[in-house]
Amino acid sequence: MANFDVLIVGGGAAGLYTALCLSELAPNWTIGLVTKDNLTVSASDWAQGGIAAVVDKEDSPVFHAKDTLVAGVGLCEPKAVDVLVHGAAKQIHKLLGLGVDFDRQQDGSLALTLEAAHSRKRVLHSADTTGRALVSKLAAGVLQKSNIQVLAETLVLDLCIELNRCTGVYYLDQHLQLGCLRSVVVVLATGVGLLP
């Protein structure tokens, strides 16, 4: 019997946002979110400059894709870039709906800055603490959801693999107890960190 329908490893922007979106999509699913830290500690919390998205009517996903592929010098996965440049604006509007406070111009429109590698102004920001503005709202949203259980200070050590399927994770908790969490689906959102 699984502990969760979905288990997300990682409490940065990716993990928190995945948990929130799944919670909305499937209110009956039980969702676990495991992080080795707590919800206020992640690289996402440190991000400063902002988030690139095509929200200006003079801009286009074609320009955004071109800039991204040039900056990526051959390392980008083109399909992933396509998803990013076409989907970012919709997600920005969703973040605004969640209360993320992006800076605005005097006329109320979103303030966009020009950052390295971008040919257009397309970076949304919240002063120079964009990550914190984002993570604080996402974390507050996650903590309000009754179908999301947060397991903080829990280090995932390895994946449970049975018959070539991932069925959960092995962990070490804050009391140095080893354990296993079972889940139908496991999502890895551990940033650039690798499992130990």
Ligand SMILES: Cc1cc2nc3c(=O)[nH]c(=O)nc-3n(C[C@H](O)[C@H](O)[C@H](O)COP(=O)(O)OP(=O)(O)OC[C@H]3O[C@@H](n4cnc5c(N)ncnc54)[C@H](O)[C@@H]3O)c2cc1C
């Ligand atoms: C100083 C700084 C400034 C930045 N500025 C920008 C910027 O302006 N714009 C931009 O787009 N990007 C910026 N970035 C990059 C951006 O922060 C990352 O790309 C983004 O935050 C990645 O989000 P994430 O959720 O994938 O990973 P993270 O935020 O790194 O979250 C990973 C999560 O996984 C957890 N975790 C990892 N391993 C385990 C494990 N074994 N067990 C349990 N939990 C685990 C961590 O505790 C954490 O909660 C910046 C990064 C830094 C450090």
